[in-house]
Amino acid sequence: MAFFLRLILLISFLVYLGAFSWGLYSSDEEYKQIFIKMLTSAAGLSIIVAFFALWLTLENFLRKTNLNISGKVEVFSISELNKKESYDSGVSSFxxxxxxxxxVIIYKVFLKIEKGHFIKLLDVRKKPILLKAYDTHFHDFKQPLFYNLANTPKRISRIDLTKSSLYLDTNEGRYKVRKAIKHWNPSANKILIPLTTDCNYELGKRFIVTDHNWLNRDYYIEFDQEDIEISGITISLKEINDSKELESLLNLKFSAISRFSVSEPSKDVANEYPQWKDSTFL
Structure with missing residues (x-):
């Protein structure tokens, strides 16, 4: 309906311009001037403005009529091997x-698959989904073990769910969701995938010394730092090459009951993520 209303309005506008252009082209010079004055007059311009105003009015009207909902479905992938003992395929989210x-008030959501069957994804009649104007709704699911069809267990692993369609039971009746824009990805050799960690490795520090005799008090040693003072004793760092050397020196320097541990953030990261030390600049 929306398409035809827009088409009728567009054809009417083109007919108006065509008729005016034909009259201007086929008339004598005297009448051409009259046509030009008519077009450039307030009345002529107001007709053109009226067409645009009518178009805007139509668009505002259409925004509040019928339904226009797009949808995107993600499905679980299952192993090709040993399907009999695996979870079944299903919708992971929509x-x-x-x-x-x-x-739009949505009571139920179905996925139409092959042979005219429907998977019931949601039945929320007691608490319907209120899909507000220009809003988005997202819902995810657990992977199904199998399905029941009239109390008969069924598997659908051999059906390609990506080619299925979403259907909604709404306050305006049944609605088939139109396909959303497909996923887009740049070339694989142009994608940078971030590798993040929950640990704070303090990579800006050379060493981290933990004094376990003082409720695990930490001392942070900078890369250009030449010595460290602990309990009034100054320790030179000029000949220290790694954390093991510093840890041995501290435990030797202080009494036998003193206990220190030293970590080296850059080596901790290298041990946890070996590929980190092999990384190069873009």
Missing amino acids: QLNNYKDKT
Whole structure:
């Protein structure tokens, strides 16, 4: 309906311009001047403005009529081997996008698959989804073991769910969700994938000395630091090459009951992520 209303309005505008252009082209010079004055007059311009105003009015009207919802479905991938003992295939998540200036009430969500069957994804009649104007709804699921069809157990591992369609039971009846824009990815050799960690390795420090005799008090040693003072004793770092040397020196320097441990952040990261030390600059 929306397409035809837009088409009718566009054809009317083109007919108006065509008729005016034909009259201007086929008339004598005297009448051409009259046509030009008509077009450039307030009345002529107001007709053109009226067409644009009518178009905007139509667009505002269409935004509040019918439904325009797009959807995107993600599915679980299952192993090709030993399917009999694995989880079944199913929808891992779906997303709905409302492109209308009105709220849609959704009671049920189905996925239509081969042979006219439907997978019931959601039944929320007691607490419907309120998909507000220009809003998005996302829902994820656990992977199913199998399905029940009229109390008969069924598996659908051989069906390609990516080619299926979402159907909604809404306050305006059944609605088939139109396909959303497909996923986009740049070339694989152009994608940088971040590798993050929950640990704070203090990579800006050369060593971290922990004095276990003082409730695990930490001393941070900078890369250009030449000595460290602990309990009034100054320890030179000029001949220290790694954390093991410093740890041995500290435990030797202080009494036998003193206990120190030394970590080297850069080596901790290298041990945890061996590829980190092999990384190069982009």
